[in-house]
Amino acid sequence: MSYPEDLRALVDAELEGLGFAAHPATAGLEEAMRYSLLAGGKRVRPVLALATARALGADPARYLPAAAALELIHTYSLIHDDLPAMDDDRLRRGLPTAHVKYGEDVAILAGDGLFAEAIRRFCGQPGEPARVLAALSELAAATGVDGMVGGQYVDVIGDAGDAAALRALHGLKTGRLIAAAVGVVLTLEGVAETETIPYRRFSGELGVLFQIVDDILDVTGSDEQLGKPRGSDERHGKLTYVSLFGLERARALAAESHAKATAALDETGGESDDLRAIADYIFTRNE
Amino acid sequence: MSYPEDLRALVDAELEGLGFAAHPATAGLEEAMRYSLLAGGKRVRPVLALATARALGADPARYLPAAAALELIHTYSLIHDDLPAMDDDRLRRGLPTAHVKYGEDVAILAGDGLFAEAIRRFCGQPGEPARVLAALSELAAATGVDGMVGGQYVDVIGDAGDAAALRALHGLKTGRLIAAAVGVVLTLEGVAETETIPYRRFSGELGVLFQIVDDILDVTGSDEQLGKPRGSDERHGKLTYVSLFGLERARALAAESHAKATAALDETGGESDDLRAIADYIFTRNE
Numbered sequence: 001m002s003y004p005e006d007l008r009a010l011v012d013a014e015l016e017g018l019g020f021a022a023h024p025a026t027a028g029l030e031e032a033m034r035y036s037l038l039a040g041g042k043r044v045r046p047v048l049a050l051a052t053a054r055a056l057g058a059d060p061a062r063y064l065p066a067a068a069a070l071e072l073i074h075t076y077s078l079i080h081d082d083l084p085a086m087d088d089d090r091l092r093r094g095l096p097t098a099h100v101k102y103g104e105d106v107a108i109l110a111g112d113g114l115f116a117e118a119i120r121r122f123c124g125q126p127g128e129p130a131r132v133l134a135a136l137s138e139l140a141a142a143t144g145v146d147g148m149v150g151g152q153y154v155d156v157i158g159d160a161g162d163a164a165a166l167r168a169l170h171g172l173k174t175g176r177l178i179a180a181a182v183g184v185v186l187t188l189e190g191v192a193e194t195e196t197i198p199y200r201r202f203s204g205e206l207g208v209l210f211q212i213v214d215d216i217l218d219v220t221g222s223d224e225q226l227g228k229p230r231g232s233d234e235r236h237g238k239l240t241y242v243s244l245f246g247l248e249r250a251r252a253l254a255a256e257s258h259a260k261a262t263a264a265l266d267e268t269g270g271e272s273d274d275l276r277a278i279a280d281y282i283f284t285r286n287e
Numbered sequence: 288m289s290y291p292e293d294l295r296a297l298v299d300a301e302l303e304g305l306g307f308a309a310h311p312a313t314a315g316l317e318e319a320m321r322y323s324l325l326a327g328g329k330r331v332r333p334v335l336a337l338a339t340a341r342a343l344g345a346d347p348a349r350y351l352p353a354a355a356a357l358e359l360i361h362t363y364s365l366i367h368d369d370l371p372a373m374d375d376d377r378l379r380r381g382l383p384t385a386h387v388k389y390g391e392d393v394a395i396l397a398g399d400g401l402f403a404e405a406i407r408r409f410c411g412q413p414g415e416p417a418r419v420l421a422a423l424s425e426l427a428a429a430t431g432v433d434g435m436v437g438g439q440y441v442d443v444i445g446d447a448g449d450a451a452a453l454r455a456l457h458g459l460k461t462g463r464l465i466a467a468a469v470g471v472v473l474t475l476e477g478v479a480e481t482e483t484i485p486y487r488r489f490s491g492e493l494g495v496l497f498q499i500v501d502d503i504l505d506v507t508g509s510d511e512q513l514g515k516p517r518g519s520d521e522r523h524g525k526l527t528y529v530s531l532f533g534l535e536r537a538r539a540l541a542a543e544s545h546a547k548a549t550a551a552l553d554e555t556g557g558e559s560d561d562l563r564a565i566a567d568y569i570f571t572r573n574e
Contacts, residue, residue, distance in 0.1 A: 020431070020432040020433075021432055021433070021437070022432075022433040023433065023437065023441075023455065023459070025437075025441045025452065025455065025456070026432050026433070026437040026440055026441065026459075028440070028444065029432055029436070029437060029440040030432060033432070080395055080396075080399060083392075083395065085390075085391035085392045085395060086392050086395070103372075104372035105370075105372045105373050105443045106440065106443070106444075108367060108370065108372060108373070108395065109367075109436050109439055109440050109443070111399075112367060112398075112402070112436045113431055113432045113436040113437070113440075115399070115402060115403075116402075116427050116428075116430045116431035116432070116434070116435075116436060117427075117431050117432060119406055119423070119427040120424055120427035120428055120431055123420055123421075123423055123424035123427060124424065128416075129415075129416035129417040129419075129420050130416040132416075132420055133410055133416050133419055133420055133423075134410075136406070136410055136420075136423070137407055137410035137411065140403050140404075140406040140407035140410060141403075141407055143403045144307070144400055144403035144404050144407055145307040145308055145309075145313050145316055145317060145320070145400045145403070145404060146307075146308070146309040146310065146313070147403070148403075149316070149396050149399045149400040149403055150308070150310065150312075150313040150316060150400070152396055153313055153315070153316040153393065153396050153400075154310075154312045154313065156392045156393070156396070157315065157393075165312065168310065168312065169312070172310070172313075
């Protein structure tokens, strides 16, 4: 099965059409936001959201506001993670990072602006207001202290000492937002709690898979494939699945995680071909 | 009339009771967030929200989640504004700024975390879901590119060349969030559009007043009163109401703005004593 390019095209068109600046004075800020937002990528999180909608028999296009919000938040997190005070990365997807191109002050504000605009867009997601609010609350939790920002904190502080801590860190830093990409659509569609269980198991496992493969690629990928210098984790002295388990065992863990994710999909009873293709892509990607 | 200390006490108790970290690994992030959040201050934005509720005949305590969200967002903006890449301020309310105390990486994440937790809290605001969603959308817009973050961008870029540009800049940077403090409660209470007009005129003028007084205090205040070195604007070569008009004219503009704000309150027909007291405080404050 191949990656759902039709859904990616929907997402790309939606992101391309977003405008942020009402005042000419803030046009430069909008430019910086769009620079990072439109730098390409597989759009895994928003495509996951749309594929979840399709699996549930809903029209994916209906969930474009929520999907865009997910990508805006992901982009904001990349901009802030790349800052000199954080990972100090100068390249991302083969391009200078936001702070290299626009300066550190504008990069911080571009991240802040993307987050605010993400929330604003999510508020415009069609649906029963109570469900939209519940889904937004889920998204905010996934990006907060008990989510993405908390995971990045543990990462920069370097407190993740063992395998359990590593898994917890990435569960927060990467996993919560990936899980939210599936979760918000389940909530928006009003899927009954018990029926959400296999979907949530799938998305939880997908976050783990994503991170293991990321750690492997940081060691095995080429600079061109990655769009940034490989070996960045090692340079930063970061604990990764590879540094902890070695390459071979990390690969075995990835295969295990992929198998668990797809097994969970079998239990959903939904039209899960696209979700399966996303899991395959995450497992086999080289970029 | 004196500042509504009973409402401030409600806000302080609410903020003091907030917990952010579920994992022990993120306790240090929570500490940094609470350090800035609980550094004191008059809590103008949340108190404004609660005073608006009272003016409308509603129970102020009902709006504590929205009020807390406003203060979390305000605190996040201060942390990011103080960063070395931005205003590079080392003191705030007489204490070392977040990045001086916890490092730049943690300070950035503390700001990001406060923003996410603010949204999460706002989602828990009691009320009709459609209204909560509309109010949250208003808040997100006030903090985004066409609001607080956009205003800060214009400020750091230094593009505000004349009086009109200066007013527009501060309308974004300071005014939108102050206006939202009143606006979200109007929306949550479902006040009819026409009845909101004098309230919105009041809050718009209050934002202008706040900034003029801020600019005056940066020149006339003592370091102890301000809790930071005075003359910061001049040092940064910023265009202010004082640099543009001189001290005397700036004072006259503040008086004019205060008169307009209180005149708008007369038209509301509500129990606006607390709102009036907040306008008086903002006009006469020396800290």
